[in-house]
Amino acid sequence: MSNEFNDKVDIAVFLTANREDFKQKLLSEAVNVGSKINDILERGNIDLLKNAEVLAHYIVENKEEELVEFAKVEGIAWAQHSLTLAFKLEWVHAIRRTLWYFLYQYDNKNEDNESPRKKFFDLEKRINDSVDQFLNNFFISYSNYKDELILSQKKLVENLSVPIIPINSSIAVLPLIGRIDTYRVHTLEEKVLMGISSMKIQTLIIDLSGIAEMELDVIFQFGKILNGVNMMGCKAILTGLRVELVRKIVDTGVAFDGQIETKGTLQQTLKEHLVLESGVQI
Known part of the structure; x- marks a missing residue:
């Protein structure tokens, strides 16, 4: 320099x-x-x-x-x-x-x-x-x-973590994967109720086969979401309930609305409802 x-x-x-x-x-x-x-x-x-x-x-x-x-x-x-x-x-x-x-x-x-x-x-x-x-x-x-x-990335992940998939004009599937914590269950509530209203869903099939864990307070909140689904005139069907999750729900004493149906697998549930919708044997 x-x-x-x-x-x-x-x-x-x-x-x-x-x-x-x-x-x-x-x-x-x-x-x-x-x-x-x-x-x-x-x-x-x-x-x-x-x-x-x-x-x-x-x-x-x-x-x-x-x-x-x-x-x-x-x-x-x-x-x-x-x-x-x-x-x-x-x-x-x-x-x-x-x-x-x-x-x-x-x-x-x-x-x-x-x-x-x-x-x-x-x-x-x-x-x-x-x-x-x-x-x-x-x-x-x-x-x-x-x-x-x-x-913005978090909101994108939230939307992807609650994917409501329409099967036809009245039936939709909600496959849940991973851990459902307190934050995610509130996102679930908002997306599900808004989705039922905007998509005119009459039957919502919620598949829980991919759920890894659900804490006690989350189970209580999940029950309230299911009740809210019924209040909106939509039929909720649970599929893929694992033994561990069923035991936890039973142990906590949480009672879901009597109108909630449970089925073994998502595939079988879809088959039954599509047969009912079309009247044709698959």
């Missing part, structure tokens, strides 16, 4: 005039990130060196609104491409150190009569507050985007 600096009155102009030296100093301060610059550019179309220059100018020119907006955009970009936060943290701290280095060089070229102590503390507060504001807004933006992404 060159030891000669252009003497400029304005700090922003000074940084622009010494752009290449600024980049080299920045790379020397962020060794780990420096080796990943091309990877990050290819992966997320994020030019770290250019963005560092933009951030430095927003800081020295005290452009608070632009800095906050820039931080939010950066946060979303890093979240979208799942870039490592440790790299971003190292990079911003390197920008902070590099900026202070160049401010020192600028100050040496532009001495004035103002008290050095007061000047230093005023500048220290403004610069560091700006960098911290960028970091705070970046991480908030990153976190919010990730939270929204996780929520």
